[in-house]
Amino acid sequence: MTVATKAPRGRPLLFTSYPREMSLFPTTTRKVTFGVLLAVTAVLPFMLADAELQLLATCCIAAIGAIGLGLVTGYAGQVSLGHAFFLGIGAYTASVISGDPDGRTVGFGVTNILLWLPAAGLVAGLAGVIVAPLATRLRGLYLAIVTLGLVFIGQHIFSEWSSVTGGVGVGRPAPTLEIFGYSLFTTTASVTRDQKLFWLMAGLLLVFALAARNLARSRVGRAFTAIRDRDIAAGVIGVNLARYKTIAFAVSSFYAGCAGALLFTVTGFIEPSSFSLLLSVQYIAMVLIGGAGTISGAIAGAFFITLLPRIIRELQAFLPFISTDVNEVPNVLQVESILYGVLIIVFLIFEPRGLFGLWVRARNYWKSWPFSY
Amino acid sequence: MTALVEGVFRGLGTGSVYALLALGFVIIYKATRVISFAQPALMLAGVVLVSHLAGPLGFWAALPLAALLTAVLALGIERGAVRPMVGRPAFVVAIITLGVDVAIRVVVNVFIGLDVRNVHDPWGLSSWRIGSVHVQQRHVAAFLATALLVAALFAFFRFTRMGLAMRAAADDQEAALAQGVSVGAVFALSWGLAGALAAVGGTFATAGVSFDGNLWLTALVALPVIILGGLDSLPGAVIGGLAVGVVQEVVATYQNDMPWLGGNVSVITPYVLMLVVLLVRPYGLFGTREVERV
Numbered sequence: 001m002t003v004a005t006k007a008p009r010g011r012p013l014l015f016t017s018y019p020r021e022m023s024l025f026p027t028t029t030r031k032v033t034f035g036v037l038l039a040v041t042a043v044l045p046f047m048l049a050d051a052e053l054q055l056l057a058t059c060c061i062a063a064i065g066a067i068g069l070g071l072v073t074g075y076a077g078q079v080s081l082g083h084a085f086f087l088g089i090g091a092y093t094a095s096v097i098s099g100d101p102d103g104r105t106v107g108f109g110v111t112n113i114l115l116w117l118p119a120a121g122l123v124a125g126l127a128g129v130i131v132a133p134l135a136t137r138l139r140g141l142y143l144a145i146v147t148l149g150l151v152f153i154g155q156h157i158f159s160e161w162s163s164v165t166g167g168v169g170v171g172r173p174a175p176t177l178e179i180f181g182y183s184l185f186t187t188t189a190s191v192t193r194d195q196k197l198f199w200l201m202a203g204l205l206l207v208f209a210l211a212a213r214n215l216a217r218s219r220v221g222r223a224f225t226a227i228r229d230r231d232i233a234a235g236v237i238g239v240n241l242a243r244y245k246t247i248a249f250a251v252s253s254f255y256a257g258c259a260g261a262l263l264f265t266v267t268g269f270i271e272p273s274s275f276s277l278l279l280s281v282q283y284i285a286m287v288l289i290g291g292a293g294t295i296s297g298a299i300a301g302a303f304f305i306t307l308l309p310r311i312i313r314e315l316q317a318f319l320p321f322i323s324t325d326v327n328e329v330p331n332v333l334q335v336e337s338i339l340y341g342v343l344i345i346v347f348l349i350f351e352p353r354g355l356f357g358l359w360v361r362a363r364n365y366w367k368s369w370p371f372s373y
Numbered sequence: 374m375t376a377l378v379e380g381v382f383r384g385l386g387t388g389s390v391y392a393l394l395a396l397g398f399v400i401i402y403k404a405t406r407v408i409s410f411a412q413p414a415l416m417l418a419g420v421v422l423v424s425h426l427a428g429p430l431g432f433w434a435a436l437p438l439a440a441l442l443t444a445v446l447a448l449g450i451e452r453g454a455v456r457p458m459v460g461r462p463a464f465v466v467a468i469i470t471l472g473v474d475v476a477i478r479v480v481v482n483v484f485i486g487l488d489v490r491n492v493h494d495p496w497g498l499s500s501w502r503i504g505s506v507h508v509q510q511r512h513v514a515a516f517l518a519t520a521l522l523v524a525a526l527f528a529f530f531r532f533t534r535m536g537l538a539m540r541a542a543a544d545d546q547e548a549a550l551a552q553g554v555s556v557g558a559v560f561a562l563s564w565g566l567a568g569a570l571a572a573v574g575g576t577f578a579t580a581g582v583s584f585d586g587n588l589w590l591t592a593l594v595a596l597p598v599i600i601l602g603g604l605d606s607l608p609g610a611v612i613g614g615l616a617v618g619v620v621q622e623v624v625a626t627y628q629n630d631m632p633w634l635g636g637n638v639s640v641i642t643p644y645v646l647m648l649v650v651l652l653v654r655p656y657g658l659f660g661t662r663e664v665e666r667v
Contacts, residue, residue: 079464137655141408145596150646160635341476
């Protein structure tokens with residue numbers, strides 16, 4: 001008997017084999033959407049101003065980090081408030097490797113991104129493996145508090161180890177964006193700095209997102225979801241809990257390390273106090289607002305949260321009671337912080353599946369139009 | 374030796390504050406099975422209320438009034454953000470309280486402003502001398518207040534009808550409901566109690582010194598405390614709080630002899646202590662081991 005690999009004509013949602021249902025792009029619509037998105041990404045740098053491109057590049061980097069957190073929290077169900085710690089490890093590993101050997105802070109002067117980016121991910125991933133034994137022993141809220149402790153311990157190390165981090169209030173330069181001597185961070189006659197930046201970050205996001213999607217639909221990904229849904233049941237059916245929780249933390253930290261390494265290349269400077277609890281909360285917000293347990297949700301959440309300050313600044317034109325002056329109440333910074341909190345609450349109460357859930361609702365509405373269900 | 378004894382006394386003072394804050398976390402956890410990350414915001418709100426009310430009313434009138442108002446705020450949070458989530462996973466509710474915390478602290482920070490604020494407490498930095506040991510009055514006051522509140526709480530849980538209802542609900546919510554206990558009232562009361570405790574704890578934490586928006590970090594130390602003592606153990610919260618306070622202050626006394634750890638290592642000792650204890654006892658010193666049925 002042969003396994004049918006193509007959908008019957010006219011019925012794209014009828015899956016006749018498991019491999020086809022689990023394939024990367026199970027429907028034609030998804031293939032087309034993905035292609036359109038790629039095309040838009042490729043031409044976007046010619047249509048937007050440099051400032052916007054820089055912002056979108058930051059969104060892409062944040063999305064890599066959010067995908068990482070989404071893997072451990074959304075897929076494997078292990079709540080981690082320690083994402084800022086792993087971002088920090090990645091950022092400092094990369095900047096030490098690519099740093100100026102004669103500079104004020106430690107540096108080895110290896111500026112090739114192909115070296116420092118994987119190294120940052122691997123060191124952070126190793127830190128994740130070291131933390132994982134705690135995760136295999138603890139569950140739920142205990143784990144959340146322990147990972148919160150990691151952020152404070154990390155902050156102490158980052159602010160005190162000034163030969164590496166430059167110390168509080170001073171900081172150190174971010175890693176150099178360069179590949180085999182070709183600088184990705186300078187404006188040339190044909191392309192501007194921010195165009196290069198956007199393409200690079202969008203390309204990296206594509207690689208990381210596809211890798212995560214592939215991981216999620218593999219044996220490992222199924223083990224993750226089994227652990228999330230009921231860890232004891234997963235253990236009973238033969239999922240090695242310790243092993244897969246360790247893998248979840250390692251992969252998540254690898255993503256965080258890479259995101260951390262890239263995150264500060266845009267601004268060019270790393271300040272130790274950036275890796276605070278607030279950063280962790282932002283990433284949690286990205287995952288939850290985007291939609292836990294989906295890759296596209298994590299990306300949408302990352303874009304939404306990163307663009308939030310900008311959105312508020314645009315809204316400020318319509319809502320004149322919000323002031324841009326930081327000494328007045330309410331100012332844009334306050335509105336922004338409150339919105340982080342309020343958006344988390346509102347989404348969790350009214351749409352737990354996040355932005356992804358909103359999209360599913362909209363899609364289902366039009367699919368069954370004009371009938372409601 | 375004198376330095377060590379003084380460190381221990383200071384530790385008992387700050388430890389009392391941690392114990393009060395930790396009691397709030399544990400009471401909420403026992404009643405609702407949720408860790409409230411909103412406690413730091415409640416504490417900050419309580420302290421700010423005391424600092425604003427103490428001017429016109431005096432410290433002793435301001436403290437209970439602020440505790441009461443903070444309890445009302447906590448009731449509001451419970452009603453608005455936590456009650457709709459009954460039956461959802463504990464982690465989701467915890468993240469909601471995290472959102473509440475972020476939002477409330479922004480509002481409270483407006484009332485702190487840029488000035489240096491203090492709670493106008495009667496102790497300041499004055500101290501008593503016992504032999505060669507100096508003991509600050511504010512630490513003695515914090516310890517006595519905590520002892521009083523802990524005794525009152527234990528009496529409340531042990532001897533009153535509502536206390537019995539709370540213990541019943543903590544034991545088994547459905548069975549308590551079936552016996553006519555209003556579990557909603559238990560939820561509300563636990564949040565109210567936790568809010569009031571946070572306000573009192575925060576006030577003693579900042580007695581004698583001024584405070585700013587960063588005071589909320591003090592409340593987070595209660596998290597390692599409750600992990601250390603066990604999430605569902607009231608005595609664990611008190612003992613854990615005092616233990617963490619003493620260890621922290623003793624480390625603070627000797628941290629200058631260990632410069633390779635970096636300055637102010639005492640700030641993170643509670644978290645390190647928590648990690649060490651968890652590796653040995655995953656359910657804390659006094660917590661009940663969780664038994665899961667498949």
